[in-house]
Every structure is written in structure tokens, then in C-alpha cells.
Amino acid sequence: MDTTFGLQKGQVVKSKAGRDKNRVFVIFDIIDDSFVLVVDGDLRKLSSPKKKKIKHLIVYNAILEEFINMLKSNQKINDATVRKLLEPFLTDKR
Numbered sequence: 001m002d003t004t005f006g007l008q009k010g011q012v013v014k015s016k017a018g019r020d021k022n023r024v025f026v027i028f029d030i031i032d033d034s035f036v037l038v039v040d041g042d043l044r045k046l047s048s049p050k051k052k053k054i055k056h057l058i059v060y061n062a063i064l065e066e067f068i069n070m071l072k073s074n075q076k077i078n079d080a081t082v083r084k085l086l087e088p089f090l091t092d093k094r
Helices: 065-072 079-089
Strands: 011-015 024-030 035-039 050-053 057-063
Touching (some): 011 035, 011 079, 065 079
Antiparallel strands (some): 011 057, 024 035, 035 050
16 A cells, blocks of 8 residues: 655655656655655746655655755745755756
């Protein structure tokens, strides 16, 4: 059963289905047991996060602490910062 148990904001995920297949995202918010909101700062910006089913994601063990800290402190986060944080996880340069 695919649920959000064990997932948290700031966790790195990779899409395994849909138009955005093989794209790396970070979890921006958890909606319920089956859905999360993800952003990558490129295709999915912070202003319009993608609602994604958990079963369509490959979950990485990596958690972006800097992203979490920025969310908690209500610091301004921009799309360039998200892209920079996700850069080490990208296998193909778009």
C-alpha cells in the first residue's frame, strides 16, 4: 500500500509515471495519505506545485535540510534555490 507514511517535506523524489517521468522533485507539502505536492523550480515552480500520487514516485532517502529550514522560518524561497538544491540529483542536464 502506497501512503505518505515516512515521507516528509523536503524529501527528494523522482517521478516514475506521467508526462514528468524521470524528473527529480522535492516534496513541497503533504496533502493526504495518497498525494503530495512537488516542485522542481523549472517545470513545476513554487507558485504552481504539482499534485502527485505517491505510487507514481520513487522516494529517495535524501532530505534537503536547507529547504525545510527555509520553509519553517518563512524565509523567501525562489525557484532558482530549488533548482540549485536539486542539481546534485539530476542525472541528465536538461
